[in-house]
Amino acid sequence: APDGMVTESGMQNGNGKNTDGMQGNPSDAPWIVQKFGGTSLGKFADQIAVEIVKPSMSLHRTAIVCSALSTGTKAEGTTSRLLRAASAALNPSSTVSHTSIVSEISSDHISAARSLIRSPSLLEAFIHNVEAETNRLLSFLSAAQVLQEISPKTRDIIIGAGEKLSCLFMTSLLQDRGVAAEYVNLENIVHPLTAAQGLTQEFYKEVGESIAERVRECEDRVPVITGFFGTVPGSILVSVGRGYTDLCAALLAVGIGAEEYQVWKEVDGIFTADPRKVPQAQLIATITPEETAELTYWGAEVIHPFTMEQVMGAHIPIRVKNVTNPLGQGTVIVPRSLDGLTSPGQHGGLLKPRFLRPTAVTTKTDITVLSIRSNRKNLSHGFLAGIFQTLDTRRLAVDLISTSEVHVSMAVHTDTTQRMNAVVACARELEKWGEVEILKGLTILAVVGKHMKSMVGIAGKMFSTLAESGVNIEMISQGSNEINISCVIQEKDALKAMTILHTKLFLFQGDDDE
Numbered sequence: 001a002p003d004g005m006v007t008e009s010g011m012q013n014g015n016g017k018n019t020d021g022m023q024g025n026p027s028d029a030p031w032i033v034q035k036f037g038g039t040s041l042g043k044f045a046d047q048i049a050v051e052i053v054k055p056s057m058s059l060h061r062t063a064i065v066c067s068a069l070s071t072g073t074k075a076e077g078t079t080s081r082l083l084r085a086a087s088a089a090l091n092p093s094s095t096v097s098h099t100s101i102v103s104e105i106s107s108d109h110i111s112a113a114r115s116l117i118r119s120p121s122l123l124e125a126f127i128h129n130v131e132a133e134t135n136r137l138l139s140f141l142s143a144a145q146v147l148q149e150i151s152p153k154t155r156d157i158i159i160g161a162g163e164k165l166s167c168l169f170m171t172s173l174l175q176d177r178g179v180a181a182e183y184v185n186l187e188n189i190v191h192p193l194t195a196a197q198g199l200t201q202e203f204y205k206e207v208g209e210s211i212a213e214r215v216r217e218c219e220d221r222v223p224v225i226t227g228f229f230g231t232v233p234g235s236i237l238v239s240v241g242r243g244y245t246d247l248c249a250a251l252l253a254v255g256i257g258a259e260e261y262q263v264w265k266e267v268d269g270i271f272t273a274d275p276r277k278v279p280q281a282q283l284i285a286t287i288t289p290e291e292t293a294e295l296t297y298w299g300a301e302v303i304h305p306f307t308m309e310q311v312m313g314a315h316i317p318i319r320v321k322n323v324t325n326p327l328g329q330g331t332v333i334v335p336r337s338l339d340g341l342t343s344p345g346q347h348g349g350l351l352k353p354r355f356l357r358p359t360a361v362t363t364k365t366d367i368t369v370l371s372i373r374s375n376r377k378n379l380s381h382g383f384l385a386g387i388f389q390t391l392d393t394r395r396l397a398v399d400l401i402s403t404s405e406v407h408v409s410m411a412v413h414t415d416t417t418q419r420m421n422a423v424v425a426c427a428r429e430l431e432k433w434g435e436v437e438i439l440k441g442l443t444i445l446a447v448v449g450k451h452m453k454s455m456v457g458i459a460g461k462m463f464s465t466l467a468e469s470g471v472n473i474e475m476i477s478q479g480s481n482e483i484n485i486s487c488v489i490q491e492k493d494a495l496k497a498m499t500i501l502h503t504k505l506f507l508f509q510g511d512d513d514e
């Protein structure tokens with residue numbers, strides 16, 4: 001009987017090697033890597049264990065990678081709360097203490113376990129492990145409070161606690177449901193020598209191989225892997241950013257040579273538009289990595305943008321699937337080597353054929369446009385270089401740019417107060433070049449599709465459709481590649497614009513001239 005957790009040293013332990021009476025991974029079957037997001041784990045942990053992981057184990061060796069638990073939205077999730085705890089520790093006048101945030105995180109995990117884990121011994125071992133992890137976390141936060149400083153490495157360790165807690169929880173739950181599972185903590189997987197080379201492809205490859213090696217040590221036990229993969233060069237939040245678990249699972253998929261990498265979400269896959277905003281959006285059966293990367297960059301929060309590059313180089317397909325509909329086919333992001341072999345399928349009969357329409361439409365909110373009208377007749381030598389240097393010193397990246405002889409407009413993503421303040425500071429500095437204007441409350445609207453390069457007049461149709469619907473276009477920019485056309489509009493028009501473009505460009509019945 002499962003009498004304790006199968007964990008690394010320091011954690012309360014049962015008999016790790018003994019999988020008696022528990023279902024283990026089949027030996028020699030191909031590997032599948034499954035990644036679960038925080039909100040999915042927070043809401044559907046039982047279904048994930050019983051309806052997704054267990055069935056997968058009958059045909060595949062299954063490895064699961066988990067993000068930190070969220071009970072509501074990602075902003076209320078464990079990672080966000082850990083970041084708030086770190087800020088609270090540093091801020092003596094903070095209204096909440098880091099200790100109260102940590103104790104809430106701890107009690108949320110314990111109450112999730114109480115409601116799902118039936119075995120008293122597994123539950124007791126889990127609570128013990130949560131307490132040990134929480135105490136360690138508190139010691140890091142208290143040290144930060146005393147020093148009034150958090151190094152990037154300490155911040156990484158603090159946020160990494162989120163994935164450790166969620167994986168301890170999933171390991172115990174799987175064991176409780178009869179699965180031989182093993183907790184795999186990647187906190188120390190990055191070797192200092194590997195880290196020294198920076199975030200290079202070689203770094204990713206070595207980390208992926210180390211994760212795979214650790215996973216093989218689990219033998220027939222299902223590895224439950226922390227999506228936090230250690231203190232990476234320059235800090236995980238800065239170098240990779242939120243959503244790093246997608247990348248972690250991709251590194252494992254490559255390292256272990258998985259047959260498929262599954263990203264489990266709360267949507268059926270990638271749609272022609274955000275299904276929560278455009279109810280007519282249709283599920284896309286297959287999509288290219290380039291299109292997925294564009295969509296992600298332009299606001300569709302489907303998968304971390306660094307993920308595609310890793311998996312596609314190794315020709316491993318990514319399948320985006322829904323935790324609440326495990327039998328659905330999802331969307332397959334087809335690696336280059338397989339592209340063309342699979343049919344460009346689509347679901348539903350409402351959509352125009354693939355070669356006559358773009359793949360998807362998306363919006364990216366919180367955009368500010370910074371415009372500079374030169375006070376000379378022509379753009380002088382050094383004008384553009386000066387502008388970019390100013391932006392660079394404030395660490396601002398430009399999403400879209402449009403230039404004329406005496407005028408430059410740049411769209412910047414201002415999703416944090418810090419970035420908005422940086423834009424205002426830049427504007428002040430740029431006044432030496434001419435008249436500066438800041439336009440806030442904007443959205444980038446992007447249409448993406450690999451067939452668009454051969455669709456004559458698609459840009460014209462996009463802009464005339466917007467004009468007919470009374471959507472004012474603030475800025476148009478030549479797309480950086482042929483698979484995307486984007487423009488900047490008012491935030492208040494975003495939903496209307498996306499819906500009307502979806503109807504006119506994607507659906508049969510919306511088109512009057514075909």
Ligand SMILES: Nc1ncnc2c1ncn2[C@@H]1O[C@H](COP(=O)(O)OP(=O)(O)O)[C@@H](O)[C@H]1O
Pocket residue numbers: 037038039040074264265266267269270271272273274275276277295299300301302360362
């Ligand atoms: N084109 C798109 N296809 C699918 N989902 C999209 C698209 N654009 C935006 N989204 C949004 O991305 C989110 C991804 O799903 P979710 O499971 O909530 O993410 P997470 O795994 O981060 O918790 C959904 O909220 C969905 O509305």
Ligand SMILES: N[C@@H](CC(=O)OP(=O)(O)O)C(=O)O
Pocket residue numbers: 036037038039067068074077079080162227241242243244245246
């Ligand atoms: N927990 C981390 C990493 C992550 O990958 O999250 P998710 O898989 O829930 O997007 C975050 O919130 O950023």
